[in-house]
Amino acid sequence: MIEIEGITKRYEETTVVDDVSMVIEPRTLCVIVGTSGSGKTTLLRMINRLVEPTAGVIRLDGNDNRSLPGYELRRSIGYAIQGHGLFPHRTVAQNIATVPVLLGWDKARIKARVDELMTLYQLDPDAYGPRYPHELSGGQQQRVGVARALAAEPNVLLMDEPFGALDPIIRNKAQEDLLAIQKRFGTTIILVTHDMEEAVHMGDKIAVMDAGKLVQYAKPAEILAKPASAFVETLVGASEKPFRLLSLGRVRDAVEKGTAEGEAIPGDASQRDALAELLWSGRPALPVKGEDGKPLGRVTVDGLVKRAARPA
Amino acid sequence: MRIRFDKLGVVIAAIAAYAAFLAPFATFRANRIVPGEARSILEALPTTAGPILLAILVAGALIALLKTPLVLRLGASVVALAALAILIGVAGSFLTPVGNTFARVSPASGFWLLIFAFTLLLADVLTRLNPSPWARVGVLVVAAVAIGLLLISGQWNSLSILKEYANRADSFWAEGSKHITLALGSLAVAAVVGLPLGILCHRVEKLRAGVLNVLNIIQTIPSIALFGLLIAPLGWVATHVPGAAELGIRGIGTAPAFVALFLYSLLPVVANTVVGLAGVPRAANDAARGMGMTDRQRLFGVEFPLAFPVILTGIRIVLVQNIGLATIAALIGGGGFGVFVFQGVGQTAMDLVLLGAVPTVALAFVAAIILDAVIEMTATKRRVETA
Numbered sequence: 001m002i003e004i005e006g007i008t009k010r011y012e013e014t015t016v017v018d019d020v021s022m023v024i025e026p027r028t029l030c031v032i033v034g035t036s037g038s039g040k041t042t043l044l045r046m047i048n049r050l051v052e053p054t055a056g057v058i059r060l061d062g063n064d065n066r067s068l069p070g071y072e073l074r075r076s077i078g079y080a081i082q083g084h085g086l087f088p089h090r091t092v093a094q095n096i097a098t099v100p101v102l103l104g105w106d107k108a109r110i111k112a113r114v115d116e117l118m119t120l121y122q123l124d125p126d127a128y129g130p131r132y133p134h135e136l137s138g139g140q141q142q143r144v145g146v147a148r149a150l151a152a153e154p155n156v157l158l159m160d161e162p163f164g165a166l167d168p169i170i171r172n173k174a175q176e177d178l179l180a181i182q183k184r185f186g187t188t189i190i191l192v193t194h195d196m197e198e199a200v201h202m203g204d205k206i207a208v209m210d211a212g213k214l215v216q217y218a219k220p221a222e223i224l225a226k227p228a229s230a231f232v233e234t235l236v237g238a239s240e241k242p243f244r245l246l247s248l249g250r251v252r253d254a255v256e257k258g259t260a261e262g263e264a265i266p267g268d269a270s271q272r273d274a275l276a277e278l279l280w281s282g283r284p285a286l287p288v289k290g291e292d293g294k295p296l297g298r299v300t301v302d303g304l305v306k307r308a309a310r311p312a
Numbered sequence: 313m314r315i316r317f318d319k320l321g322v323v324i325a326a327i328a329a330y331a332a333f334l335a336p337f338a339t340f341r342a343n344r345i346v347p348g349e350a351r352s353i354l355e356a357l358p359t360t361a362g363p364i365l366l367a368i369l370v371a372g373a374l375i376a377l378l379k380t381p382l383v384l385r386l387g388a389s390v391v392a393l394a395a396l397a398i399l400i401g402v403a404g405s406f407l408t409p410v411g412n413t414f415a416r417v418s419p420a421s422g423f424w425l426l427i428f429a430f431t432l433l434l435a436d437v438l439t440r441l442n443p444s445p446w447a448r449v450g451v452l453v454v455a456a457v458a459i460g461l462l463l464i465s466g467q468w469n470s471l472s473i474l475k476e477y478a479n480r481a482d483s484f485w486a487e488g489s490k491h492i493t494l495a496l497g498s499l500a501v502a503a504v505v506g507l508p509l510g511i512l513c514h515r516v517e518k519l520r521a522g523v524l525n526v527l528n529i530i531q532t533i534p535s536i537a538l539f540g541l542l543i544a545p546l547g548w549v550a551t552h553v554p555g556a557a558e559l560g561i562r563g564i565g566t567a568p569a570f571v572a573l574f575l576y577s578l579l580p581v582v583a584n585t586v587v588g589l590a591g592v593p594r595a596a597n598d599a600a601r602g603m604g605m606t607d608r609q610r611l612f613g614v615e616f617p618l619a620f621p622v623i624l625t626g627i628r629i630v631l632v633q634n635i636g637l638a639t640i641a642a643l644i645g646g647g648g649f650g651v652f653v654f655q656g657v658g659q660t661a662m663d664l665v666l667l668g669a670v671p672t673v674a675l676a677f678v679a680a681i682i683l684d685a686v687i688e689m690t691a692t693k694r695r696v697e698t699a
Contacts, residue, residue: 032695050602085599089617099603148603
């Protein structure tokens with residue numbers, strides 16, 4: 001659990017982060033979203049003390065984050081940034097091993113962990129381990145960056161626009177991979193982005209920041225349904241709201257009884273994808289299949305449209 | 313087939329043609345200070361050797377002139393250079409009357425131009441072959457061994473520069489080691505002082521402009537003026553600081569030369585350290601801090617390795633510059649190869665000037681090639697992306 005209490009950061013006259021308080025539950029993914037200059041990155045960097053706050057306290061599992069020297073604290077927290085920040089003079093394997101080496105793990109344990117992470121990220125350890133970062137594609141570099149952040153099995157992972165430099169297709173894949181890994185390891189992730197779409201898609205909770213202040217901290221559905229201010233409303237994008245709301249739900253949860261013609265849509269696809277398919281193909285209903293391929297029922301345009309309406 | 317000319321080859325062939333047929337190949341003098349008499353290739357060499365050398369040179373120039381395969385060009389340049397190197401020694405023995413120890417034979421403008429032309433051809437071929445750093449060092453070693461063998465074999469002993477050497481063999485090596493001590497020692501001290509200073513300038517922005525400006529100003533002071541400026545303070549130190557005089561610190565001599573070379577060395581070292589560190593990708597630095605490296609670990613594990621090729625470039629500049637500048641140290645009694653240069657100028661004995669100048673140029677050349685190779689080796693492994 002991460003407790004942020006009354007955190008403020010001032011540089012001379014300007015207040016970058018203004019009295020922010022929030023609690024991030026363990027094993028959840030919290031997205032901090034805001035425009036540039038909103039203080040979201042500074043807030044993130046105060047958690048691992050890359051930036052020291054002017055006032056306030058941050059507690060990790062009940063311990064003040066100032067109870068350790070900054071560098072020791074940072075070794076216990078994963079950190080991944082935009083543009084990956086890989087060390088160009090070290091091989092992929094050496095890059096991933098950075099924090100374990102700093103922590104003084106023995107060689108066999110480091111190698112085992114590096115191999116495990118590389119396999120997890122679909123990079124063959126023997127083929128890619130000895131390569132240098134510039135020999136990798138952008139998507140591979142990003143994966144190595146996240147693998148490096150996870151190397152020492154941190155409970156908390158901080159990510160600053162980790163997918164910012166990726167093209168849309170690779171970004172989607174990277175987002176899915178991250179969600180899968182978060183489920184697998186139970187890591188508490190705090191992710192900074194300016195992309196509301198990403199926030200709604202990824203976050204268990206979303207913190208919206210504006211001019212240094214935390215303007216709303218809530219579940220995605222609530223942010224969409226009840227934006228706390230005009231700023232949040234703009235950030236959500238009025239015309240996008242119903243579709244974003246739909247993107248939160250799975251087709252499985254919108255299934256109605258009955259059958260329909262045509263190819264079935266999988267149950268764990270998003271409701272937005274289902275609606276898009278229905279509108280595009282001009283059909284009133286789609287069959288839905290479970291993971292085992294068995295029919296679950298159908299989704300209808302009417303049913304989905306009702307779900308896209310503002311929640312009461 | 314249409315005949316096609318090589319652009320650089322036209323220049324090489326023109327220089328070679330002028331040097332082989334119009335310029336003097338060797339100079340003969342009755343003693344070491346009288347003006348010399350020019351001798352062409354045919355006059356300077358025995359009956360068969362002269363035409364053979366001319367044939368080799370003409371063939372080499374033709375190969376250079378036309379578009380020819382690289383291997384052929386390489387062969388032509390090596391054969392021409394080897395023939396020139398061996399036959400200038402033959403010319404020395406041939407022109408010196410038997411038993412005459414006063415007569416001097418030295419290479420003349422034609423010889424030097426021919427060496428220049430075919431070295432140009434060799435350098436061009438080597439550039440086009442784009443050899444690996446190790447291969448370049450290998451070529452250097454082969455050339456050094458070949459020259460060493462020629463020196464040991466006594467092939468060149470009849471040449472004036474080696475006669476000057478024979479008269480001064482002991483002082484040659486003493487001055488040589490002093491020259492290298494001056495150049496390398498001042499570089500080492502400059503590195504020891506300049507690297508931390510560069511790191512400090514990188515970390516403390518306020519210091520940067522000030523330090524670099526001061527070093528820039530030092531760099532613009534002419535060397536002789538700087539030697540002069542150092543006489544008074546070092547003389548004062550020698551008389552007032554106990555033990556300083558025993559260490560060899562005096563207003564003139566090695567100490568001011570060393571200090572001056574050190575001061576000149578600082579700017580390239582400090583400036584390149586600052587530039588190198590500034591070129592380290594921000595994201596890599598941020599990631600290093602974010603993952604819990606201490607400032608020290610970040611400096612030695614990330615910043616320094618990434619800045620290393622740039623810092624090494626600064627050291628290369630300093631080394632080559634110092635080897636050249638150390639010549640001037642002789643003016644204030646600092647020793648080094650400059651001693652022969654200034655003695656030679658004083659006695660109007662050009663052979664003696666060459667005895668000082670040729671090793672200096674050779675040292676600088678060797679230092680440049682070796683350091684370039686080292687820089688390339690470190691840079692290819694640690695290629696820096698702009699992240």
